[in-house]
Amino acid sequence: MRPRFVVGKVLGALSTLAFVVVVNFFLFRVVNDDPVESMFRGRNLSIEQKDRLRQQFNLDGTRFEQFAAYVRELLSGNLGVSLQSRRPVTTEIGEAIWPTIALVGTATTLSMIIGISIGIRAGWRRRSRFDVGSTTFSMFTYSVPDFWLAMLVLGLFSVQLGVFPTGGLQDAGTTATGISLLLDQLHHMALPCLVLAIAYLGEYAIVMRSSMLDTVREDYLQLARAKGLRDVDVRRRHAVPNAVLPVVSLSALNFGFVLSGAIAVESIFSWPGLGQATLQAIRGPDFPMLQGLFLLFSAAVIVANLAVDLLYGVLDPRVGGR
């Protein structure tokens, strides 16, 4: 992989990021020009008090002055202060990010493992009963709205059977720590994780299957010439590694969307992750929070894309050498 390739990709990523910062900022100003008004509604503030608040939150001056201030703070790692909770945005996001990563990360991992293995089987034995059955199943789960599935699951396992909690990250007011706290949290995570895993696995299965079919066709004739290799070895050593590549890139790309992926499900299960934070921030609108969140989401996707590009550069010499 040539250095020029790497530099080019990295610069491209950075410029996209810069573009994102600019557009994000002005996008939210379009949504609501004066959040002080809506934030401190009905609190009988005098005009002087409101002006002071605007100064405090960098909401005074022209839009460009505000933007300059924003960029300055951004470069020093300060994402501003949430208008709703008056705490630093980095703190708010820091608290919300781990529940989302845990939930969506686990669900994605599970659905990847299961989906990919289904896809491999289905693609290898095209039109077998397993293939038809699993493909239909995959397409079915792909068509199900994730929040509807969440409603069904909540209704069955939580309300009717009472086996799992109705929502939240952990039992409120719990003073458990360490392992027992972790287990409590996992207990709460089980249902939303199940819902998301089912919702995601269809896509992986289908893509893996397609990819297997492509690979099989391409390499098969060549491999047939390979003397006496067992079928399973052909599959294991040649078909799967090649076929897995597009799926890996898909997962990497999806991983970028991991952070913003579960808004509806988080809402139903009262899971205090980034999805909830986004919904609450929109209610303000809490500019600094929204800017911070969108920046985070976009950065994640940009980084994931960059990683995939570089990965392809390594794995496929045609790409990296150009």
Place this chain on the structure above:
Amino acid sequence: MAGRDRVAVGAVVSGLVVAAFATMGLGSSVAASVDDEVVTLTVGVIQDLDTPNVTAGFLVSSYEVWNLQYATLTDKAAADFATEPSLAESWVEGDGGLSYTYTLREGLEWSDGEPLTADDVAFTINTSRDQAWANHSSITANLDATVIDDRTVKITSSVPDPKLPIMDVYIVPEHVWGPVAEGDVTTYEALDGVGSGAFTLREWKSGQSWTMDANPSYFKGEPAIDVIVFRVFTNADAMVAALQQGEIDFAHSVPSSSFEGLGDEAGIESVFGQQGGFSELAMNGMAGGIGDGHPALVDIDVRHAIHRAIDKQALFDRVILGLGSPGVTLSVSPDPVWQPEIPVEEQFTYDPAAANQLLDEAGYVDTDGNGIREMPDGSQELVFRYAERSESDIAAPVRELITGFLEAVGIGTTVDVYDDGQLTEVVGSGEYDLFVWGWTPFVDPDPMLSYFTCDQVTFDAEVIGYNDANWCSEEYDALYAAQNQELDRERRIEIVHEMLRLFYAESTYIVLFEDADLQAYRTDRFTGWTRQPAETGPVLFSNTSPTYFLLQPIDGGGGDDGGLGTGALIAIIVGVLVLVGGGAVVVMRSRSNRDERD
């Protein structure tokens, strides 16, 4: 093992691990709470705090925090709001009723150990007056406090004030609030947790929960409960399920749809708490002169027609399921003595025919046959903007019914949905026609009455007043001034009755129904649940929240049952998963063997 098998087995193992965690989680949640010696009361709510800052917040949840954290000079009895000593053990009238001298109890302390003295009282009253603190200034605006000695403070009013001896203001610690600069007071985080009430705020996880600890310096003694956790639910249904499963001990704002069923369940008691709260349909009276309200709404015939077009009984039956009472006059206090009786013949009862007649005779006819009436001069159609609150769970059914009723008498509507912040702005700017919202009044009728004075109309979108009916009446204002200084209770009641009759006759608001706080609690954890007022009021989130101090745990309870009792179910689930997992492995094994034979 073939590579694919490894993946398959990996998947199965992951599944089992997750299942194992899930079941262990069940176990751990029981273990965790039984370990604890700490007595915890868990309360489920739908509405989060807006801020714990007593000078800036205004949501019901926040009032609950202040009721618990800040004691007042006098208290109100749980049974009937009768005045009781609190921080002040006695008080003496002076200057013909214009002043009162309060003697504080001995040995009062703040939760951080600092002594609570007359300085704190004087500081609170004088500063809240000078800086116009939102939740204090309506009472302290005319007051001046002077410290006589450490335990004695004299409060003087510049005008006769029937609210004086009661002094319903939260006393805040001078050593915490004094150092806060005037410009920063309303934005002060207020997470210090220094108070004189039964509990103080320990932490607030915005959007999730807030926690309060028992105050060891509370002058009535230490509460039997150690910790209160208020847990915020984004969905009321989930909150109800949490109560049923024992995750929480008390649920506030139970949705009407689950309320009846809950009361029937063993181990759960439901509370229909009336506090004078109500919901109204407000119309833009355009007294502020800003904005663009529909001109028809200033016509009193149109307002009367709208009043008659709405079937309040239907709303009462369908939306709040009979849990409350259909509205007539404005409710200004949980104490019903302030509301006048209006004979049925004089009421605007549901009568769409009469409504149609009123509109026809006033000249609003449908000339083009599209079912919607027009202005008498034909300038525009009678189509009103209806603003719906997204943060209310009854808003959608209310809107469906009201817009349906209006359509039936030839009035069209367009619906916009706003959250409370946006709606406040929209109303403040005068750019609205109709909206539905609600209030919960205080015990003294004065604040609620003051909201409709000409003073409170918004003339400038920068400074929004409380008068969202945008209505101004000199007669009403004169009566308001009179009751505001009337020290004779009977006479005062008469004045208020007159005001409310005027308000009703003008259909300033159309009061749809008086709703109650629907609450429910588990009977197996705590006893001592007290209603304020007795027999009819809510148990928590009442006017002064006396219950928390009165609760006693039942033999060391206060823990969480989790999903106990489902041991059999757990075993079955785990067993099934193991079987399925094992079966899958076996099947795949045999398949791969078959492949190898190819």
Place this chain on the structure above:
Amino acid sequence: MAPDSPVIVSAAALVRSRRRAAFADFVRRFRRDRLAVTGLVVLVGFGLMALLAPWVVDQDGLSAVASLDNPTWAGPGGEFLMGTDHLGRSVAAQFVQGSRVSLFVGLMSTVLTIAIGSVVGIVAGFFGRWTDSVLMRLTDWFLVIPFLPLAIVLASVLGRGIWNIIFVIAITSWPSTARLVRSQVLTVKERLYVDRARALGATQVHVIRRHVLPNVAPLILASATLAVPISILTETTLAFLGLGDPTQASWGKTLEEAFQAGAISRGAWWYYLPAGLGIVAVVLAFTLFGRALEEILDPRLRDR
């Protein structure tokens, strides 16, 4: 055997007969895929239901005021085939009526998505260099922004309404189409270089119309059919989060109302099951149909 006279066939006639043969071939392949046919049948069924709704549905069943005499939360059976909801309205009426909005929004937003995406993709791919760079940057931003939060923010700004939702979905979905179309255009362009060298003075528009479009069109069509499910699911999610038009029945709105009214804890499955199943059926049908279409139209995907 030699013909009596030379057979002169016009180019146009040749093209027509080739097209007819291709179409017949397409139908034949399609019919063989049973799942795809099922999908098509389901779609036609729902489409008919949506179109005939105004005549089939009893409008009173949708009005809360007209339903005041009906029992609330009634289970299916008797007078109400699918039961009633928390306001006594007929669930069946809402289901049928709701299909209109769900399908309409799904289709219209896809049309808009495809239109915007195709134009951007073709322009970017064809004109290349500067235009391409700028447009791709723009596309990148849209791709990189989390689409659901963006949709929510836009919906809150624009307010609730059918066309606003359509616009929001289109705005957040066009980038992937643009990307796809652009890469296909690039492929075609490579092949065309030889042709272009020979095309004496043919205008760019001519080349686009004659060569690029026909080669890109099948891909656009196939991706359109696969984009509809996404649009429908997005509309459903937005409606569920409370951003849909509050005065129009739609499947997403039904689910939102069911959730808010406590249908889950009441066990009123008849309220939230039909709408969800309807969504699954329509989305699945489009997916099956779309995949079959894609397989047939894209020669690279044959024999799957």
